[in-house]
Amino acid sequence: MKERNELYPVFLKVSKLNILVVGGGNVGHEKLHFLLKSSPNANVEVVAKWFLPETEELALKHGVKLTKSRYKRKFLKKRHVVIAATNDAKLNKRVHRHAKKRYLLANIADTPELCDFYMGGIVNKGHVKIAISTNGKSPTTAKRLRQFFEEVIPENVNEMVENLNEYRKTIKGDFEAKVNQLNSLTESLIEKKEKDD
Numbered sequence: 001m002k003e004r005n006e007l008y009p010v011f012l013k014v015s016k017l018n019i020l021v022v023g024g025g026n027v028g029h030e031k032l033h034f035l036l037k038s039s040p041n042a043n044v045e046v047v048a049k050w051f052l053p054e055t056e057e058l059a060l061k062h063g064v065k066l067t068k069s070r071y072k073r074k075f076l077k078k079r080h081v082v083i084a085a086t087n088d089a090k091l092n093k094r095v096h097r098h099a100k101k102r103y104l105l106a107n108i109a110d111t112p113e114l115c116d117f118y119m120g121g122i123v124n125k126g127h128v129k130i131a132i133s134t135n136g137k138s139p140t141t142a143k144r145l146r147q148f149f150e151e152v153i154p155e156n157v158n159e160m161v162e163n164l165n166e167y168r169k170t171i172k173g174d175f176e177a178k179v180n181q182l183n184s185l186t187e188s189l190i191e192k193k194e195k196d197d
């Protein structure tokens, strides 16, 4: 059978998690930038020997702590997630080893095989969020798809979510009755229905 993407997407409440980014160069900056673009209140600290000026600016804006230091194992204390993005491949592997000992989720930016999860391309319209992954095969494709969907998904998709949320609160009856009402109200949105799921 052809290889397919078997990753399971989840939407993390990163304001409730302690995230450490190791590395504050180009890649550390990109990871932080997209994390904060999607989740401005992410609870994140960055440790690196040096930082780019744009990282310092971004950190100031979002109240992100920047720690100028060489990486040490103790930085992993009380973290849920670690993202290693230094230019030192050996160090990134060491971070992975330390993270595994502590059962932390790890993203090792230069080594997809060592990642427990990948960062995705993210499209955001109000309450609606779409995450895109190419199974680590082509991040550029993820970026282009993100840009494509940002263009084609109508801005007013959020109005529909908010209206349906209001309506949802007013429906009486059991779960099945609610599902039926919401389904019939939104039926016209899809032209062809193969089967309900």
Ligand SMILES: C[C@@]1(CC(=O)O)c2cc3[nH]c(cc4nc(cc5[nH]c(cc(n2)[C@H]1CCC(=O)O)[C@@](C)(CC(=O)O)[C@@H]5CCC(=O)O)C(CC(=O)O)=C4CCC(=O)O)c(CCC(=O)O)c3CC(=O)O
Residues within 6 Å of the ligand: 030, 031, 034, 035, 107, 108, 109, 110, 111, 112, 115, 117, 118, 119, 120, 121, 122, 132, 133, 134, 135, 136, 137, 138, 139, 140, 141, 142, 143, 146
């Ligand atoms: C596996 C993964 C792990 C992870 O980092 O989570 C990973 C790994 C690597 N990326 C590399 C390169 C590039 N990454 C980007 C951009 C993004 N990379 C992102 C995610 C991921 N990158 C994860 C897989 C996601 C998936 O499943 O598709 C995005 C989507 C999200 C984000 O960064 O938050 C963000 C776009 C955000 C946006 O714009 O929306 C660009 C394009 C650009 O910057 O313009 C390039 C250059 C061109 C190219 O290579 O395609 C390299 C090679 C390094 C080298 O050669 O030295 C590796 C390592 C390797 O593959 O070995």
Ligand SMILES: NC(=O)C1=CN([C@@H]2O[C@H](COP(=O)(O)OP(=O)(O)OC[C@H]3O[C@@H](n4cnc5c(N)ncnc54)[C@H](O)[C@@H]3O)[C@@H](O)[C@H]2O)C=CC1
Residues within 6 Å of the ligand: 022, 023, 024, 025, 026, 027, 028, 047, 048, 049, 050, 051, 069, 070, 071, 085, 086, 087, 088, 089, 091, 109, 110, 139
């Ligand atoms: N996943 C992705 O999206 C991508 C991954 N990469 C990979 O990411 C890696 C990083 O590249 P860049 O960010 O461009 O490097 P860079 O040179 O711009 O930045 C390196 C950062 O690592 C820090 N660092 C190095 N040694 C350290 C130590 N002992 N303790 C703490 N911090 C330390 C530096 O202080 C600096 O902040 C490369 O290996 C590259 O192959 C590259 C492009 C995209």
